Amino acid sequence: MYRQKIIIRLFLCLLPGLILPGTMLAQTAPEVHAGVDTTNIRIGEQVKLRLTATIPAAQFKDIRLGFPVLPDSLDHFEVVSRSSVDTSGDDQLKVLGQTFVLTSFDSGHWDIPAMRFEVLQSNSALADSLFTLPVGIDVGTVAVDTTKAFKPIKSVVTAPWRIWDYWMEITGGMLLVLIIIGIIWFLRTRKKSIPEVPTPTVTPYELATQQLQALKAEKVWENGDIKGYYTRLTDILRTYFEHQFGIAALEQTSEELLQNIKPVTKLNQQRDKLRSILSVADLAKFAKLQPSADEHLSSMQKAEEILEWTRPKSEETSGEGVVTQEA
Amino acid sequence: MENTSSDIRQLNEKIHQASAFVDLLNMELGKVIVGQKYMVERLLIGLLAQGHVLLEGVPGLAKTLSIKSLSSAINGKFSRIQFTPDLLPADVIGTMIYNQQRNEFMVRRGPIFANFILADEINRAPAKVQSALLEAMQERQITIGDTTFKLDEPFLVLATQNPIEQEGTYMLPEAQVDRFMLKVVIGYPTKEEERHIIRQNLNPQATPEIRPVIQPSDIMEARKLVREVYMDEKIEKYIIDIVFATRNPEEYKLQKLKPLIAYGGSPRASINLALAAKAYAFMKRRGYVIPEDVRSICFDVMRHRVGLTYEAEAENVTSENILSEILNAVEVP
Numbered sequence: 001m002y003r004q005k006i007i008i009r010l011f012l013c014l015l016p017g018l019i020l021p022g023t024m025l026a027q028t029a030p031e032v033h034a035g036v037d038t039t040n041i042r043i044g045e046q047v048k049l050r051l052t053a054t055i056p057a058a059q060f061k062d063i064r065l066g067f068p069v070l071p072d073s074l075d076h077f078e079v080v081s082r083s084s085v086d087t088s089g090d091d092q093l094k095v096l097g098q099t100f101v102l103t104s105f106d107s108g109h110w111d112i113p114a115m116r117f118e119v120l121q122s123n124s125a126l127a128d129s130l131f132t133l134p135v136g137i138d139v140g141t142v143a144v145d146t147t148k149a150f151k152p153i154k155s156v157v158t159a160p161w162r163i164w165d166y167w168m169e170i171t172g173g174m175l176l177v178l179i180i181i182g183i184i185w186f187l188r189t190r191k192k193s194i195p196e197v198p199t200p201t202v203t204p205y206e207l208a209t210q211q212l213q214a215l216k217a218e219k220v221w222e223n224g225d226i227k228g229y230y231t232r233l234t235d236i237l238r239t240y241f242e243h244q245f246g247i248a249a250l251e252q253t254s255e256e257l258l259q260n261i262k263p264v265t266k267l268n269q270q271r272d273k274l275r276s277i278l279s280v281a282d283l284a285k286f287a288k289l290q291p292s293a294d295e296h297l298s299s300m301q302k303a304e305e306i307l308e309w310t311r312p313k314s315e316e317t318s319g320e321g322v323v324t325q326e327a
Numbered sequence: 328m329e330n331t332s333s334d335i336r337q338l339n340e341k342i343h344q345a346s347a348f349v350d351l352l353n354m355e356l357g358k359v360i361v362g363q364k365y366m367v368e369r370l371l372i373g374l375l376a377q378g379h380v381l382l383e384g385v386p387g388l389a390k391t392l393s394i395k396s397l398s399s400a401i402n403g404k405f406s407r408i409q410f411t412p413d414l415l416p417a418d419v420i421g422t423m424i425y426n427q428q429r430n431e432f433m434v435r436r437g438p439i440f441a442n443f444i445l446a447d448e449i450n451r452a453p454a455k456v457q458s459a460l461l462e463a464m465q466e467r468q469i470t471i472g473d474t475t476f477k478l479d480e481p482f483l484v485l486a487t488q489n490p491i492e493q494e495g496t497y498m499l500p501e502a503q504v505d506r507f508m509l510k511v512v513i514g515y516p517t518k519e520e521e522r523h524i525i526r527q528n529l530n531p532q533a534t535p536e537i538r539p540v541i542q543p544s545d546i547m548e549a550r551k552l553v554r555e556v557y558m559d560e561k562i563e564k565y566i567i568d569i570v571f572a573t574r575n576p577e578e579y580k581l582q583k584l585k586p587l588i589a590y591g592g593s594p595r596a597s598i599n600l601a602l603a604a605k606a607y608a609f610m611k612r613r614g615y616v617i618p619e620d621v622r623s624i625c626f627d628v629m630r631h632r633v634g635l636t637y638e639a640e641a642e643n644v645t646s647e648n649i650l651s652e653i654l655n656a657v658e659v660p
Binding site for chain 2: 251252253282286
């Protein structure tokens with residue numbers, strides 16, 4: 001009788017547990033787990049370590065889970081890469097996961113140690129710590145048959161040729177060809193659009209004569225610009241000497257010029273006339289001298305005589321003596 | 328006030344008359360100085376343009392004789408200072424000495440108190456002595472103790488530098504060299520001149536004595552006239568072009584000179600080139616400056632004002648080479 005009572009009481013005690021709804025048996029606390037894709041690798045091979053934490057959805061907002069921070073090197077294992085923490089799950093459970101790629105260079109059986117997860121409250125206070133179980137990995141070595149001789153090093157293996165390996169070069173080449181074609185096309189069409197204007201060429205003599213005529217026509221000294229008249233007159237002569245005889249007359253003083261025309265016989269024969277022009281011009285330009293009208297005319301006449309005397313017999317335009325007329 | 332043509336004509340005549348003493352001076356100096364006309368001419372330019380002259384040449388080229396003779400011909404006081412490593416500024420400008428009888432300090436004037444100073448081998452003295460002389464050259468006055476003394480006018484310093492035996496010398500810094508209006512490089516006399524020199528020196532009785540042909544006051548008057556010499560704006564532009572070409576050669580189609588020039592002429596170079604050109608025109612008895620005047624004096628005014636780079640020195644390019652290039656590139660007005 002007493003025994004029956006005990007059995008009935010025990011049954012009554014266990015009854016609520018048996019009749020409680022299935023939902024009451026669902027997970028109520030976070031759980032962590034460490035798993036690997038293989039437990040058997042050879043030296044240097046890689047193994048993926050997946051750390052997961054399962055949290056009831058109801059607590060997901062209230063707690064934060066701190067994943068273990070793995071150093072680059074564990075005992076007998078090296079961390080090759082690590083992913084960021086990802087989140088998945090449903091209305092009931094949330095699963096956080098992080099994957100590490102590990103490798104080992106020591107042969108033997110090694111344990112990936114237990115990983116510590118920190119359960120933090122919303123105010124960052126440490127509430128609990130969760131640990132995964134250690135995971136054993138067998139790291140096997142390559143079997144070496146020491147009875148056999150060493151084998152020679154294998155030569156470089158040529159990879160099979162694939163056109164896509166050269167897509168950058170091919171595209172670049174095609175672009176270059178297109179650009180060159182474009183430039184040629186642009187230059188040809190531009191050339192066609194600009195009508196070619198024949199550049200008139202005149203001999204130094206003709207140019208100087210034209211400039212002297214222009215100086216006369218402008219009546220420079222008649223208008224009171226004596227200094228300007230002599231500046232232009234001497235510049236015309238100096239430019240003529242430069243183009244016709246190759247004397248750098250524009251960069252020479254009057255005395256230097258008179259010295260440097262000596263080797264040019266034809267010009268040297270007109271030395272006195274040139275000296276006279278340069279002397280009057282220097283006085284007009286640098287000493288504010290006002291030569292008389294006769295002197296102006298005389299200087300012009302002497303300049304024309306020098307040009308006429310030194311005019312080349314043949315006016316053939318052959319290279320050196322030809323100048324391009326300025327606009 | 329702008330000069331009119333009649334003003335310039337009058338000025339020209341005035342200068343033509345006033346500059347007659349230049350020929351007299353040249354004749355008098357020619358009695359004892361054989362050759363070296365170039366150096367004597369530059370000394371006169373320095374004297375007339377109120378500048379100082381740095382002379383570079385090997386020993387025995389009549390440097391001392393030239394300035395001593397010039398001093399005698401102008402009736403000025405001459406003084407020679409041999410620069411040595413142990414020279415002190417007081418040895419040049421003077422000092423205060425204690426007079427026991429009077430129980431007071433008295434000023435003892437140094438050799439710089441003269442009209443013509445020959446600062447021989449200026450690069451042998453330390454910087455502080457060089458500085459003392461150069462300051463006196465610039466300010467034309469000396470301060471000893473609490474008293475400032477104006478130096479006598481005309482005041483011309485002829486400093487010499489020996490281009491050889493550079494060991495243990497103190498090169499004049501660029502800023503100090505810039506204070507010399509002219510740097511004249513003199514060479515050896517010609518064979519004919521050397522023959523005259525031998526004959527003149529072997530016959531002491533034939534050595535004539537220099538007589539004063541003008542007075543210092545005449546030089547002061549001439550200096551005023553030199554300043555009045557007319558310089559046209561075209562000449563001013565020419566001077567500016569030359570100086571700017573030493574600073575920015577690429578603007579004058581002289582890109583190749585750019586890596587050879589460390590620094591170009593200062594504004595003092597422009598001023599001195601203009602002044603020296605005026606003095607040169609005066610000596611040629613003209614009342615106006617022409618481009619020849621500028622070109623004639625350009626090398627002496629500019630050679631110590633164009634700094635060379637290491638590249639130029641490595642290629643044996645001298646400041647004279649650079650100036651020649653510039654003068655051949657800058658258009659003459």
